[in-house]
Amino acid sequence: MSRPAAPARHTPGATGPTAADGTTAADGTALAGIPAPRTGRAGAWAELLRLPALFTVPGDALAGAAATGARPGPRTLLAIGASLCLYEAGMALNDWADRAEDAAERPHRPLPSGRIRPAAALTAAGALTGAGLALAAGAGRPALAVATPLAATVWAYDLALKHTPAGPAAMATARALDLLLGAAATGGGTRAALPSAALLGTHTLAVTAVSRRETTGGSVLAPLAALATTGALTRLVTHRRTRPPAGRRAAAAPGLPGPGPAGPPARTTGVLTAALGAAYAATAARPYAHAALNPSPPLTQRAVGGGIRATIPLQAALTARSGSAGTALLVAALIPAGRMFARRAGMRKVSIT
Template structure:
């Protein structure tokens, strides 16, 4: 009988803190941040847990050789139980999205679930793996936008998808190491581009017309200046931590350094999501989303996010 700790390890529980920010960023960009957003974020977490349990079920024979300490090969979680959790979480996630967001949200949730299972069962160990995983995260952002103008969330979805591509590309070298500098150089360049895109100040579309000038005048209201700078501050925090972890892989391409970089990419994602949320004009919410990053790093010391 698996313990709660075993199940938390199976579904990479701390990594789930990187998930709600996708939905929040999508909702903010689409202008639909509201009472349905938390429920859609919960549906997203359920689908993420489904993907993690399904991943370990699909990889159970490979993990028996490469990572025998994981819950299934170590005998702490039965393969059938892991598969049952994956199926159950998938049904619950899609069902909740449909109940909250109607047919539009259900359609995106079904597409997301299909992409998750496609990655776990087929694409993970192919050249298409990083692109499929990136599509999963992009669809996750769009799930949050289903109650608003979906097209306005496409840039945020593309940004999160690009970040996810870098993390997934690195994760493929977690066992054997990076084998040189080409991979970390490429992902580091991608991270710089992602951060630069997220650092742009709120657009005129989202900025309130009464906000005042972007730069504070003597004795004026400081909020517009803070609002304009917030995406850059959060994006810089994301780039600094994740970028530093990738830079260390350049000097030491060992498997341990690669795993650390992957972990930094997972736990640092809320800072990027926060920047995107702030860029859409929801600065306070963006800061709250970004606050999940240090919490995720702390929890990752107890349960590995990779």
């Protein structure tokens, strides 16, 4: 069965291409006559799991930890590990669920090309889900209580909700739960992190809404709504900063900075939050505006890519907003680290979704 105008496939947490030159579509197939990359077995798994996308994940847990007022510790590291595993489980399950349509429409993907067997992808999804839940359990019962619905959302999205109107909301829920996982693991509760989770989920909802038309184009409303959402989120992040609660700071793990005994000066975190908020707006707004003016597939795909790239500065801004300047800088450092990894791995033209 062939559907030339089939909707794009999506996985919780990553909704489109991030290659700066826009040479690949969200499914990894070629654009403008450029062939999909040919790789060996290791490269096929890297393509299936969209390894460069992993750099958008740790910031969820770190932003959640910052929202509780606690410094990131060993349990935060376990939450990050759980998030990475569940994220990759969703990637593998995504391709397994779409293997039939990929055989007709995306033959270069790892499963239809025969580089990876469908059974292996499904096994990997199950194993990664189990590993993610085990790591969450190691971080404590509150973390496991969040990781369980997160895993269920990932599987429900890939197997049932992806092509339904509930798809964008499911993806937004997955991102929000991922941030709450970091809060639950670090501080034992999630209430303080709910505002940050809502902001991150709203951003994900907007990006996903745009991505629904990235292969066909023609949608002016979605990028306009995403542009307005970006402006609203930027204002909320930069003008409603909160200080971390007193008396809720645990010892930091080696290499993970956090606020000092009294936290960084409000002026410092305020300036940093504003700068990171501006970086978020600049990354997302321009491609959204271009897609609104000309909703062609290439510009819509670039808008989705810009929205995904904006996730990290948004995570960093949310972290700084909570008073954790050091951790915010650590999250922001994931931006050049991800680009360097993709360049050295030769994956600049491989979609992360």
